[in-house]
Amino acid sequence: xxxxxxxxxxxxxxxxxxxxxxxxxxxxxxxxxxxxxxxxxxxxxxxxxxxxxxxxxxxxxxxxxxxxxxxxxxxxxxxxxxxxxxxxxxxxxxxxxxxxxxxxxxxxxxxxxxxxxxxxxxxxxxxxxxxxxxxxxxxxxxxxxxxxxxxxxxx
Numbered sequence: 001x002x003x004x005x006x007x008x009x010x011x012x013x014x015x016x017x018x019x020x021x022x023x024x025x026x027x028x029x030x031x032x033x034x035x036x037x038x039x040x041x042x043x044x045x046x047x048x049x050x051x052x053x054x055x056x057x058x059x060x061x062x063x064x065x066x067x068x069x070x071x072x073x074x075x076x077x078x079x080x081x082x083x084x085x086x087x088x089x090x091x092x093x094x095x096x097x098x099x100x101x102x103x104x105x106x107x108x109x110x111x112x113x114x115x116x117x118x119x120x121x122x123x124x125x126x127x128x129x130x131x132x133x134x135x136x137x138x139x140x141x142x143x144x145x146x147x148x149x150x151x152x153x154x155x
Contacts, residue, residue, distance in 0.1 A: 017142065056105040067095050
């Protein structure tokens with residue numbers, strides 16, 4: 001867990017207690033995933049990692065979305081005298097072909113009833129305000145528990 005720092009997107013102050021309950025081996029796994037998906041050098045670590053995978057892979061679409069957005073902002077559709085910018089079209093084709101490559105690999109999914117049930121009831125879990133209310137309730141419970149422990153220690 002040597003890499004945990006304030007730059008983690010999931011490490012704001014409100015989650016300190018949450019992270020303290022995560023085992024060191026799971027923190028290390030998260031750190032490795034975080035390092036692999038770093039935006040440093042235009043996701044170069046992630047792109048290299050993805051190319052080495054033999055099994056079916058679901059790529060992070062944000063990587064390709066970023067590539068396409070940059071390309072459309074930076075390179076014009078047409079060159080001087082109204083000629084179509086074929087270099088831009090080739091680059092776009094390359095990005096789409098890479099995505100198509102990952103779509104072509106077959107996935108052998110094993111149905112896990114608990115996961116199916118979660119997605120069937122997703123609406124129940126997708127309300128951000130409900131998550132916040134639950135979080136506040138858990139924090140209050142933890143504070144009460146902590147206060148009780150400190151009371152019993154002082155007597």
